Amino acid sequence: MDAIYIPQLTKAPERTEEIQVKEFLPGLETLTPVRGNIRVQHLGNYLQVSGQAEAIITCTCNRCLQNYNHRVLLDTKEIIWLDESANETEDLPLEREVPMEDLLETLSPEGYFYPSEWLYEQMCLAIPQRQLCDKNCPGIIPSTASSSEKPVDRRWAGLEALKKELPG
Secondary structure, eight states, X not given: OOOEEHHHHTTSGXXXXXXXXXXXXXXXXXXXXXXXXXXXXXXXXXXXXXXXXXXXXXXXXXTTXXXXXXXXXXXXXXXXXXXXXXXXXTTOOSSOOOOGGGOSOEEOTTSEEOHHHHHXXXXXHHSOSXXXXXXXXXXXXXXXXXXXXXXXXXXXXXXXXXXXXXXO
16 A cells, blocks of 8 residues: 555545555454555544454464454544644653643644555454453363373473473
């Protein structure tokens, strides 16, 4: 996806650009390409960016540690303010207090908007924090080699093998 030069966006029909997406995003491991669309609209002193997309990723269950596939669905909208001082980093103190109302996404009105970066960030936010292969996943079920041995969690099998190699 090409970067959008923000001043050029004001000359587009309805001050809007629509981008169809069907590609793998760098840094985001997916089994399928990310498919969807992004709409960027210039509304004077801000950009309204919306996107719908989907992809399939491989997750690891937090309970049983098995891999499973998960469809990541995205349907989001964001306002990005245009501010002349958005990219100024000179003469800033090393530490400063930032009020809550300043915690907004801003870009320079003479700069670029990168749809691939925006989509990457939104897709990462859509990945579930709690990854479960099934809502009733029982977790790791200990396996036993024989009925006389105590159950061994398979995650410790490597350590158990090493322990048997040590003398005495």
